[in-house]
Amino acid sequence: MFEAAEVGHKIEKSVFNRAVPKLRADLLDVQYRLKENGKFPVIVLISGVRGAGKGETVNLLNEWMDPRHIVTYAFDNPSDEERERPPMWRYWRALPPKGKIGILFGSWYTAPIIDRVFKTTTSGNLVRSIEEINHFEKMLADEGALILKFWFHLSRQAQKKRLKALASDPETRWRVTERDWNFFKVYDRFYRVSEETLRETSTAAAPWIVVEGQDPRYRYLTVGKTLLEAMRKRLDAQANRRDPVSQAAPIIRPIDKRDVLNQLDLSKSLTESKYKSELLTWQGRLNRLSRDAKFPQLSVAVAFEGMDAAGKGSTIRRITGGLDARYYNVIPVASPTDEERAQPYLWRFWRHLPRKGRVTIYDRTWYGRVLVERIEGFCSETDWMRAYSEINDFEEQLERSNTVLCKFWVQISKDEQLRRFKERERMRFKRFKITEEDWRNRKKWDLYQAAAADMIEHTSTDIAPWTLVEANDKKYARIKVLKTICKRIERALDEL
Numbered sequence: 018m019f020e021a022a023e024v025g026h027k028i029e030k031s032v033f034n035r036a037v038p039k040l041r042a043d044l045l046d047v048q049y050r051l052k053e054n055g056k057f058p059v060i061v062l063i064s065g066v067r068g069a070g071k072g073e074t075v076n077l078l079n080e081w082m083d084p085r086h087i088v089t090y091a092f093d094n095p096s097d098e099e100r101e102r103p104p105m106w107r108y109w110r111a112l113p114p115k116g117k118i119g120i121l122f123g124s125w126y127t128a129p130i131i132d133r134v135f136k137t138t139t140s141g142n143l144v145r146s147i148e149e150i151n152h153f154e155k156m157l158a159d160e161g162a163l164i165l166k167f168w169f170h171l172s173r174q175a176q177k178k179r180l181k182a183l184a185s186d187p188e189t190r191w192r193v194t195e196r197d198w199n200f201f202k203v204y205d206r207f208y209r210v211s212e213e214t215l216r217e218t219s220t221a222a223a224p225w226i227v228v229e230g231q232d233p234r235y236r237y238l239t240v241g242k243t244l245l246e247a248m249r250k251r252l253d254a255q256a257n258r259r260d261p262v263s264q265a266a267p268i269i270r271p272i273d274k275r276d277v278l279n280q281l282d283l284s285k286s287l288t289e290s291k292y293k294s295e296l297l298t299w300q301g302r303l304n305r306l307s308r309d310a311k312f313p314q315l316s317v318a319v320a321f322e323g324m325d326a327a328g329k330g331s332t333i334r335r336i337t338g339g340l341d342a343r344y345y346n347v348i349p350v351a352s353p354t355d356e357e358r359a360q361p362y363l364w365r366f367w368r369h370l371p372r373k374g375r376v377t378i379y380d381r382t383w384y385g386r387v388l389v390e391r392i393e394g395f396c397s398e399t400d401w402m403r404a405y406s407e408i409n410d411f412e413e414q415l416e417r418s419n420t421v422l423c424k425f426w427v428q429i430s431k432d433e434q435l436r437r438f439k440e441r442e443r444m445r446f447k448r449f450k451i452t453e454e455d456w457r458n459r460k461k462w463d464l465y466q467a468a469a470a471d472m473i474e475h476t477s478t479d480i481a482p483w484t485l486v487e488a489n490d491k492k493y494a495r496i497k498v499l500k501t502i503c504k505r506i507e508r509a510l511d512e513l
Contacts, residue, residue: 028234040241041081047248048082048118054252055116057161058359061244062124065169066207067197068179069230074169074240075122081241088113092123101316101373103418104128105153109367114359115161125150126214133210134203143210147217152410158222159403160361163251166223167240168215169230173204179231268471276470277485283430286490299499300339306506307340311513313374316420319502320382322472323427324465325455326437328491332427333378335495336502340376350381362386362396362404363411370420382424383408387472392464405475412481421509422481423502426469427488431462 051059061078063071072091079087090111099107105125113119129146132138154164171179180201184193200207219225226243228236287295306312319336321329337345348369357365363383371377387408391401415422429437438459441451458465477483484501488494 025231026229026235027232028238030234033234033238036238040238040245044082044241044245047245047252048086050252051118051248052086052116054255056255057163057251058113058115059118059163059165059248060113060157061118061120062126062164062166063120063122063169064124064126064167065228065230066171066176067200068176068183069169069171070233070236071122071169073233074236075120077237078120078240078244082118086117088117088119090119090121092121092127098372102370103414103420105149105414106367106370109364112360112364114356116359125153126218130207130210130214134207143214147214149410149414150218151220152406154218154220154223156407156410157361162361163247164223165244165247166225167243168211168225168227169236170227171230175231176201176204270467277473278426278428278466278470281428281485281487283428283433283487283489285487285493287492287496289492292492292496295496296335296499299496299503300335302503303336303339303499306503306510307344307376309510311510314419314513315506315509316371316373316418317376317502317506318371318415318420318422319376319378320384320422320424321378321380321427322382322384322388322425322469323486323488324429324434324462325458326434326441326450327427327429328488328494329380329427331491332495332498333380335499336378339499344374345376345378346371347378347380350379350385363407370415373419383411384472384476388465388468391468392461408476409478409481412476412478416480419509419513421505423505424481424483425486425498425501426473426483427486427494429488433489434459
């Protein structure tokens with residue numbers, strides 16, 4: 018892949034000077050078309066060898082276009098806050114919203130390549146990282162993002178010449194560090210690892226563009242014109258774009274109408290005295306676990322889904338009753354805001370992931386795409402069908418970053434829901450809990466139950482299993498949830 022770039026590309030100064038004014042004007046025009054369109058973001062990755070002109074190119078793109086509508090991030094070593102979350106978290110947060118350009122100087126490729134070059138990880142780790150990256154970029158492309166990946170390349174001889182030139186000039190010598198020379202010493206290994214990574218991650222939706230970096234005028238025009246033509250092409254095609262038709266086989270309901278939800282025994286219950294005793298026991302146990310010496314090595318995410326009036330809120334209050342208020346957050350999930358709609362679907366959940374030693378409780382979750390959005394037609398069939406695999410990928414990353422993920426589906430019967438709805442209408446301090454939307458959703462009970470059964474079947478994995486909670490009796494449900502969380506944390510602590 019790199020050999021094709023080593024042909025000595027060179028642009029004369031006069032040619033460059035004639036081309037730049039028109040290119041700048043065209044880039045500004047297409048940038049404002051993107052802003053007015055507002056239907057997709059442009060993600061530009063700038064990667065490659067040291068000394069190949071990456072930083073200068075990023076600066077020039079910000080000069081040629083309106084920097085107010087460009088989000089530029091330069092990634093270095095992760096901060097303490099970033100180390101305490103999944104490795105991709107720092108990049109998830111940096112994604113540009115729809116209508117803007119995001120330039121990522123350094124990206125999700127940097128750490129896997131460098132770690133393999135310096136042999137701090139195995140070849141198997143690199144293969145897994147490549148697989149994760151391909152899944153992530155496919156998700157971004159499926160969400161509508163235009164992804165441009167530029168790899169700036171220099172031959173070994175050209176890199177050495179470039180570094181020496183920078184180091185010998187008093188005005189630029191600060192740009193050459195000992196780390197740059199350390200990287201140069203392993204140039205051949207860096208070349209091999211990078212080529213393997215680029216080859217395996219150059220996909221139809223996100224191909225690599227290798228730019229020879231020796232001549233600055235050539236690389237500037239190459240990147241600028243590539244960005245211009247890619248944005249023009251996408252914007253011109255946007256008017257004729259239709260929602261994709263799902264190619265997946267349809268989900269078929271069980272012929273005998275049995276599923277994981279309608280087979281639950283909802284008669285399970287606890288006496289009041291047993292409940293009070295168990296509640297004190299498991300809240301105390303949860304509190305002790307949260308103060309364990311090894312707990313700061315973990316983070317805990319608790320995810321609740323279930324039918325309206327199933328008792329999620331009251332169960333959450335029993336969990337928080339066993340925790341220090343300084344170390345947990347409860348995230349109530351409602352309709353997405355305008356800011357959230359401008360990002361990939363999972364973005365609004367990524368941003369709330371807990372740090373190490375913290376607990377985040379989600380009251381409704383990322384599963385809304387395969388529940389309410391599926392049923393209400395808020396997304397296409399293609400969107401919710403692909404969401405199953407995207408969610409599984411996301412949860413796998415949580416597990417690998419020592420996040421204990423507890424997922425609860427809280428189930429009640431249709432008759433019990435009706436009783437609770439009527440009780441909420443009668444009781445003054447509960448009236449705020451019942452709305453017209455609740456009654457409207459009740460009419461779609463069977464659709465929600467079917468969607469939930471599909472969701473559990475497709476996303477209950479060994480690393481992130483669903484716990485089904487029989488909740489006609491709230492006391493029984495609360496204790497089951499507390500007990501499950503404690504046991505999951507204990508198992509995670511034992512495995513550290």
